[in-house]
Amino acid sequence: MTESVTSMWFWPGMLLLALVAGYSVYRMAAVQGARWVGMATAALFGVWVVLFWEILVRALDVPRVLLPAPSLVMGSMVDHAPKLWGDFVQTVGKAVVIGWALGCGSGFLVAVAIDRMPFLQRGLLPVASLTSAIPLVGVAPIAVMWFGFEWPSKAAVVVLMTFFPMLVSTLAGLKAAGKLERELMYSYAASYTRTLLALRLPAALPFIFGALKVNATLALIGAIVAEFFGSPTSGLGFRISTEAARMNMPLVWGAIVVAAVTGSLAYALLVQLERRAAFWHPSVREG
C-alpha cells in the first residue's frame, strides 16, 4: 500500500474525494423537510469519516498500535466475538443493568418518599447536588474490597453513581406540576396518592427520563472504570486495560465499539420509551 503514497495521483485524488465527500454532505444537509434527512446526513458523514480513516491509515502505513484501520477492528471483533460477548454479558448484562436499575429505582423511591418532608429535602438536596462534583468512580477500590472482584462490586459503584442524579431530578420533576393544575386536583378533593399518580408523576416524566438517559451513560462508564481496579477475567473494562497493555489495539477498539454501540442503543431505546410515555410533553412533541 505504500506505493500509493509515492504515486503522484494519491494526494490530488484524496483532495478530490474530500471535495466530493464535503459536497455530498452539504447537499444532503440542504434537503428540506423530511425527518430522515438529519439522520441520513449524520450517517453519510460517519461513513465518509470511516472511509477516510481506512484509506489514510493504510496509505500512510500508520502503525496499528497508534490507530488500527476500521477493517482491522472489524476483523478482530469477528475473530474474538465469543470473548467480546462474554465481556458484554459480564459488564453490561450484570453490573450495568442491575446497578442502573437499583440506583435509579432507589433514587426514585427516596425522592417520592421525602417529597412531603421539606426539612429533609432542604438538607438532602444540597448534599445530593454536591455529589455531582465528586468523582464517585473513586469508590471503586473500596467496592472491590467489600464486594469482591465479581460484578457486585461494579454494580455497587453504579448504584452510587446513579442514585443522586435520579433523586435530584425526580424531586425537581415532582415540583414541575403547575400551581393551577394542583389547585384543580385539590378542588376535585383528590387524595394525595391520586394527585401523585394522575398529575405529578406524569408531569415529572421528562425529568425522570432525563435522569434515566444520563444515568445509562454514567452506569456504563462507572462499570468499565471500576473494572480497572480489579476484575475477573472478563468484562469490557478488563479487556480494554489488558489488551492495551499487550498493545493489541484492534481488540481494544473492538471492545470500545461494543461499549459505544451499547451506550447508543440504550440511549435510543430510552428516547423511544420517552416518546411513548410522555408523548404529550412539548419537549417530545417538538423534537
Added chain:
Amino acid sequence: MATTRSLPQRLVHDWLPVAVVLLAVLIAWYVAAWGLNAQGAIERVLDEEAGYTQMELFEATMTMERPLMPAPHQVAMDFYESLTEWPIDSPRNLIYHVIVTGQSTLLGFAMGTALGLVLSVLIVHSRTLDKALLPWIVASQTVPVLAIAPIVLVILGSLGFAGTAPKAVIAMYLCFFPVTVAMVQGLRSPQKIETEMMHTYAASRWQSLWLLRLPAALPFLFPALRVGVAAGLVGAMVAELPTGAQAGLGARLLTGSYYGQTTQIWSALVMSALLGLALTGIVAGVERLVLRSRGGV
C-alpha cells in the same frame, strides 16, 4: 427568597437541615465502621480465648491498622498527617497529588472549553455541520469516553508526549461535550425578533455573534462549565490509572488498593471530593461575578 430572610432565619432554614443530614451520615459511618470491622477485630486484634468486653470490641474496631472501613476520625487523622508531616513535594503529601491532578484537570478544562466554544459557533453558523456533526457529538456522549483513556495514553505516549498532556487530553474529551451542547442551545436562544433587529441594523454575522448571541448564551454556558470541570476531574483521575502513574489522586487510589491501605484510599477519596467541590465552587464564583457585572441575577 433568601434575601428577605435575616441571618439567623437563614441559618435555621438553609443550614440546619444540611447539618442534620451530614450528622446522620457521620453517625451512619461510625456504625458501619463498627459493624464491618467487628469480624476482623475479633480475629486479629482481640484474644478470643481470654474474652473481651463490648467496649474493648468497639475500641478495637475504631483503631484497627487496616480496617475494612476506617472510622471518620482515622481518615481525618491520616488526612491531617499527610498534609502536615510531609513536605509539599513529597509523594506522601496529598497536596502534591492534588497539584498533579489539578494541573491536568485545569489544562484539559481550558482546552475542552475552547474546543466546545469553537465547535458550537461553527455548528450554529453552518447547517451542514449542524446536521452532520451534532448527532455524532451527542452520540459520543453515550460512548463511555473514559474507555478510550488507555488508548489515548498509548498513542500520545508513542508520539513522545508524557506527563500532563495525555491526561489533559482525556479531561478535554470529557469537558468539551457539555460546553458544546449548552452553547449551541444558548447561541440559538435569542428570539427571532432580536436576530431580525440585528439584521435591520445591518450587523455583520460577527457583530450579531459578539453583541447578541454570546451574551444570551452566558446563562447556558456556566452550568455547562460546572459540569465540565467536574467531568474533567474524573477524566484526569481515571487517566492516571492505566499508566501506572506515581502521582495524582487516581494513582494514589490505585496504590492504596494494591497495598490494602484502606485509610489511604479514603483520605485520597475525601481529597478528590474536596478538589471537585473547590473547582466547581470557583466556576460558580466566576459565574456570579460575571452575571452580576452584567446586571443579571
